Amino acid sequence: MAKPIYLDYNATTPIDPAVQEAMLPFLGEHFGNPSTTYAYRQPAKEAPERARQQVASLIGAAPEDHHLVALFHTFQ
Structure with a gap:
């Protein structure tokens, strides 16, 4: 059987390996809230x-x- 073709890139896409590598520290050791005032936020800020x-x-x-903004949708 042939490998399936993913056609729902409007909903989600695979993460580029370079992006995943850059994000990993913030999914583990540097998960601090950048909007707070304590020092733990610094890497995330x-x-x-x-x-x-x-x-x-x-x-x-x-x-x-220019400004970076986070966009997300919540469907209920």
Whole structure:
């Protein structure tokens, strides 16, 4: 039997191995809440800022010229 073809990429997609590797620390040791005021939040707070700087560098913009937002849906 042939391998099935996944056609529901609108709902979810496989995680690129590089993305998975970058996220692993935040699923384990660095799971702190970036919105809090205690020191445990620091790695989780710094990661999005680093990402903003990387995106800005990639597109030739200043980090303050764009914002990263989290989008999700809850279906009931």
